[in-house]
Amino acid sequence: MSDTGNTLLSVNNIEVIYDHVILVLKGVSLEVPEGGIVALLGANGAGKTTTLKAVSNLLGAERGDVTKGSIEYMGDQIDKLTPSELVKRGVIQVMEGRHCFEHLTVEENLMTGAYTRTDGRAAIEESLEKVFHYFPRLRERSTSLAGYTSGGEQQMVAIGRALMANPKMILLDEPSMGLAPQLVEEIFEIVHRLNKKEGVSILLAEQNAMVGLRYADYGYILENGRVVMDGDGESLRSNEDVKEFYLGLESGERKSFRDVKHYRRRKRWLS
């Protein structure tokens, strides 16, 4: 699918069920190449978060189960690994809604990200410096309780905390949520630099398709637990249907992608 390099993560036709009865993902497949930024786009409730949690195995804590399909990371099946083991292998999720440890300081928050590391204090200090280098604001706020920092700073803490694990891949869930456009831009720029300079691969879940596609090399559009379209960032952005229905360029009301097909079919019949 891409020439950036080898496939780092491949999700093959997975099905996810919550509480043993609620079928949420109905066969989702996607790939993340090494060093790539891949966007998972779709409306609220489409199943983006569920997909990321299936990869990071945070589903277990929510009574969710992958009942079909497989997930491979660097060639290994990872379905049975705990989140902690996955973090050790370099896969870490930044959860939607930031989830900072409110009663810990910013620096302590960052240090929790290094929990699984065994490469010694000096290496961890070095990572902390790196995080402060990418997020200078966090250095200024390092002794404040995270609960008292702004939404944008909390998002930076959440990303910085993940970086402290020295990850190969970050599963980044809705970093733009609830942030002013300017801040969204600032955060995406940093993520972009992290990807280019540190080689961290990113699987990004975003409702904000406009921003997501601008930074992504490749994108998947998820609807109702299924991938309805995929392609590289540029082609998705210039695709008329995506423009119309996801980028909100034409009308405010968002229609379903299935309506698009239906409408196309009708157009074909009529012409």
Add this chain to the structure above:
Amino acid sequence: MEFLHAMTIGPIVEIIEYPTFFMEVLIGGLLTGVMYSLVALGFVLIFKASGVFNFAQGAMVLFAALTFVGLMEHGLPMWAALIATVAVMIALAYAIERLVLGKLVNQEPIILFMATLGIAFFLDGFGQTIWGSDVKPLDVGIPSDAIDVGGVLINWFDITAAVVAGLMVAVLAIFFQKTRIGRALRAVADDHQAALSVGIPLKTIWMVVWSVAGIVGLVAGVMWGSKLGVQFTLSLIALKALPVLMIGGFTSIPGAIIGGLIVGAGEKVAEVFWGPAVGGAIEDWFAYMLAMAFLVFRPQGLFGDKIIERV
């Protein structure tokens, strides 16, 4: 009229007339309170980190004390018995996590609470089956006489209890603030999901918390045991920890300490100065009355969780 006088003016006059006696009662009460604090502390640790209301904390206090005394009776020197008991409490924490709570992840809090009820009954029974159910005297070498501090008599025992409790809290504070595991523990207490997402293994953390609660229980058990002898009633002291928690707040370590002190001092002073008017035994229900008052006027307790609201 006479009753009213005995309830209001009488005790106050007495307190003013005999200030050193009042001080003695107050300090004695505070120091008993320290022991309540120790038991309450175990509750708070587990509740904060896992949201489990551990009904078995009292049983853990008894079990730890029984094991400690039992091992000493079998000829182990005190230091060896202490180390062995710490090991037993850690093993117990491991067993509880593996055999009971680990099987109940994602269950409702009430189910977890019921599980701890089961653990409490098991520990009470198991401990007494192994070590016997007679009252065992425990002597860890604390002198039993009192010293005179500016006219106020204070028991050596009470002073020792206070120092031990103080040390315990200091060690815990360092553990929580300065170590990697301590930091992870606080992270788990703040947000389970996020802790999981950064790779903190919840099960390990919960095992550490139960171990720490077990060790705190051991300290409480040894202190109470050397005061009252090691016996089944130790398990019931946990019931006193309940009002302590309602007063101090279920999630606050300082709350557990202050709550314990308030209950200890309050019930002693009430017993000595107000007891005669109502025929005594105030000590038995004072804590619960006070806790009720807190439930009505300040349900989160004195130091109940501060919720950070960003503006």
